[in-house]
Amino acid sequence: MESVAPVRITARGWGWRHASRAAWAVRGLDLDVAPGERVLLLGPSGSGKSTLLAGLAGLLTSSAGRSAQDATGEDEGELLLDGVPADRARLAALDAGQARAGLLLQDPTAQTVLARCGDDVAFGLENHAVARHEIWPRVTRALDAVGLRYGLEHPTHRLSGGERQRLALAGVLALRPGLWLLDEPTSMLDPDGAARLRSTIADVLAETGATCVVVEHRVEAWAELVDRVAVLEPGGGVVEQGSPSGVFAAAGERLAAHGVWVPGRHPRVSTRAGSTAGPSLLEARDLAVRPARSAPVAVRGITTGVRAGEVVCLVGPNGSGKSSLALALGGLIPPAQGRVVAGPGLEPPDGAEPHRWRPRELVSRIGTVFQEPQHQFVAATCAEELAVGPRRVGLTPGETETRVADLLARLGLTRLARANPFTLSGGEQRRLSVATVLATRPRVLILDEPTFGQDALTWAALVRLLDELRAQGAGLVMATHDQWLLEHLADRVVVLPAGDPGTS
């Protein structure tokens, strides 16, 4: 990695309004970042953090001074990289063969452009018209620097989420940007993958000396990497800035109230450990599962179960088959070997094996909450979404309406009753997906990474709700990486080592 010319950022009364929106995404923003400085941006959703990053990346083209069809919105004030408007800086860099700013986003699967690792990294260089004989050495160096050593021809679809982020990182690194823009790059990775990506980013920044602006909810790990924290407020621009420790001391309480994971202020929820071991609800006997029909067995030899009033947590590294095991317990994947058997507490229909039940029989007995809430949405509004389950199990319209209203209120979604589920924020989608499953009052709840990428407010609301369900006699099974969640709720932990699973 060679060093680059770090970029200076100057924002003066900057604002941006997307073409189709009435409200300004950002307004009145003043910010100065010195060359080589690293800044962590914090703020509630809707404060325009991502818009600012897109603006810095030069991706926002205002209607002023450009042809109308290129414009994506309206701007005011100034947003400058080394004194040049950011969108013009991006275009000028195309001729220089070296990007001014590089952007790394959240979603690993959506950031891979091409089918082979080498091509994916070369893509940006080609667009910057770098000569062919220079491209490949730069690609190889970038892949080396991020620790991806599968070779240029390796198919990108075989990479894990963490590796895909690493690949995207290499694609940006090869362009030698003087400014790195990181938009929650680790929020969809497991703790191990996130830590490794972070340390690679730290190396890259140290060796290139580039300027960096990062947006992250989980600030603990990033705090040591940045020089300064800047807090944004919706419509208010930067309301607080300073050293990480200074800002957390001055504004920690307010940030925590907005759901930021402030170091030393993680949410604490008082929970009651499940003391009464109720009747057995669901049992796995010598169970083996493959994640898909043609895939190899991900987990085998599992004998465990869940009782009424108990929280069982499935933990283990990525690829240990936690999710597959959870889905098999939920009656969604047939066992490759062994059996999943419903106990009498679940009042099984004709057969005791959940994967043979009809969807309607399943939904009133076992509820499964998926890692990705969007996969589970089937209706056009939140209220209808909650009514789907109760209708399926044959509740009257009156009963259905009561349950829906009750759940909306309990999960703080009443004002969103008419909103389309796909338009909700990440935290709201998570709460809705849990509520949809609760609507049919299943005795067993299976949750796959329920706290993944959630802010501290949603996290605390979830823990409270799950604790309450346990007290009411539900049996809960959670596949999770979240140590803080384990400390709050786990009655029993099933550890799945990578490869050969066992129970503890």
Added chain:
Amino acid sequence: MSALGALDGSGRAGNGIDPTAPLARANPLAKLAVSLTISMALVLSVDVVSAGVALGLELLALPWCGLAPRALARRGWILVVAAVPAAVATAVLGDSDAPVTSGLAIGLRVFAIGLPGVVLLATTDPTDLADALAQKARLPSRFVLAALASMRLFGVLAEEWAALTMARRARGVGGGGPIERVRDWGGRLFALLVLAIRRGAVLATTMESRGFGTSRPRTWARESRLGVGDLLIVLGGLALVAVAVGAAMAAGTWDIVIA
């Protein structure tokens, strides 16, 4: 979802395909040209001789395509699915004087036109095809690369589809009568579309932030080359067509269909 897997670029490393075989390693444009030439010639006339001879010659060329029988069967079954009903329908429902012959003519035609297509798809990496289309056929690179990137998303969508299917079962949806199944399928398709648009938007941002989407000149990391081998392959394709048509003319069965 093996068809989608092939689109994702996984077909190249795929089982039973030898990428170093003379026809497999040819420039995708040469393969495309041969495939198109055969198709265009064979749709002109519906007769047994031209299709039969073309298919026979194609089968003779098969050993140089690098497709093991297993790989061919896995990708070629669709031709059987298409050819047999087409042939039967023509024979039974057609108003021809010789129903069996015209059924056979149609069936053989589907095979003779389809086989080069199967070989093309199985032995061609989409990336190489895009390189060739943009560099050699001079198609606009923005269009070609956008299409290539969206094809990679297909593989992701296949996984999404499986997850959607499970997630909806968990919601109690599906599994009823045929009407409900169709409705459920429609619902899943809609959800897939929404997810695809979201992913597509992120992908577009990524591509743009790496300098894609302007009209400025770009370079190509890998040069798409047309060599002597490619010329021979195109000539071979032309010869194949000439022999097939010539044989049909000699046999007096060549009869140009004019719509």
